[in-house]
Amino acid sequence: MGSSEMKGVKLRAKRASGSSAAERSAYFARREAAKVLRCVLQGDARRRATASIKSLVYSPSVRNKKATFALVCQTLKFLPVLKNVLAATSLLSTKWKKQAELMYITAYDVLFGLKVGMIGSIEKFLISHKTSLQSALSNICANSQAKNVDRLVLDNRPHVVPKPRYVRVNTLKIDIDFARRELERIAIVKEDDIVPDILVLPGRSDLHRHHMVLDGSIFLQGKASTMVAAALNPKPGWKVLDACAAPGNKTAHLAALLKGTGEIIACEINKKRLECLKDTISRSGAHNVKILNRDFLDINARDSPFSQGSCYSFRPFLLWLWNLCRKTRLFAPIVLPRCSYHR
CATH class of the missing domain: 3.30.70.1170 (Sun protein; domain 3)
Structure with missing residues (x-):
């Protein structure tokens, strides 16, 4: 939702007659939730999540984070049922089709959410069809032989193979x-x-x-996390620079593959995460890890102890990495894993 569109939304909300603070808050939360839900569903459709729900909800642009997060999670939980109800009533084939995510969010509130008075065009539209929505829901429950809505939700959940x-x-x-x-x-x-x-x-x-x-x-440790050190496959005696080392699982794995030989220089700029890194390395029993509370970008690769590095493990995406290699003639093996996003 662009800034001009958001301004229009705010203006319409303010002009809504008789709307309370709770109604206005719910109005904006539904639209913020719809925006997040769209990103989530688009990521699922492409089989490539752009970000986790939490990271989307806790972005600076989302004001009512608690309500938005709850709406997104609950709508996703009821989404198969909501889609069937809207399909049975043909309400999604109206002019609101382009705002499907807001229809799902609002339909959830109308059928299952808190009984808060609603403002907004989509809210009024769905409230005017609340009887047909409830009737469609009852028919779906009966046809599915579900005793209640909770049972219907469970029956409509996709079969998910538990992750090992x-x-x-x-x-x-x-x-x-x-x-x-x-x-x-x-x-x-x-x-x-x-x-x-x-x-x-x-x-x-x-x-x-x-x-x-x-x-x-x-x-x-997740399999993807363990594959970083395995891909680098450091040989005993190597000197390794771990650029963004906390919480330390990959660092400890590198130490194990080095069999206690060589040296790992583990950089972590964040002091709180540094303590986690220290704890991880202490538990691992690794004695060849030197922990530095500094930004690895401040390191001069020509200075000791960095000038004789055998390999480098950079965690985040570093767009200037090639320039770094070119300027410092740092052509040792490098592993550049992408930080994972929880869907």
Whole structure:
């Protein structure tokens, strides 16, 4: 929604006769939620999420973050049902079709949300058809043999295969066979087909309080995260610069692959994240990691201890990376993983 469009929305809201502060707040929250929902659905359609729901909601442009977040999450939960209800009533084929996301959000509020008086054209349109919406919902429940709406929502949820739980074995402390035998006491354990030092468990395995997690013998680490160090595949004795090291899982993995040899220079500019990095490295038992609380951009690659670097692990997207390499003649192996977005 552009700035001029938003100004128009604000002006119409202010002119709405008899509207309370709660009604105006709900009015804007629905439109902010519709904007977020559109980004989410477009990402799903392209199978490429642009950002997580939280990052979209907590952007500076969203004012009522709590209400917006709740509306998006609840609408997504009821979305298959809402689509069926709107299809049954043919309301989405009207002039509001181009504002489908706002129709979904508002339909959720009309059918399931808080009983707050509504202002706005779409709100008035759907309220005027509330009886037909409720009738369509009842018919869908009856045809689906669902006892209630909650059951209908569960029945319409897409079948999702649970994601497995990935565990990286910290070979600085234990070997993979020992870790596997220990974990097989509580779950079925498989070896990963790509990364040699990670094990795969059922997704619902709760290992957060497991003694091997607490003492750093194993790390609960996503497969994508473990592939960074595996892709670099550092050889014992290498010197590695980890540019944005916190929270330290990849750094600790590098240390394990180096088998305690060489040196890792782990840079972290944020002091709070630095403490997390220190804790991770301490639990891992790695003694070849030098932690620096500084911006790696301030590092002169020609100065000791950076001049003899064997490889470099840069975390964020750095558009000027090629210029950095060209200017400093820093042509060592580099891994540049993209920061992941939670959908």
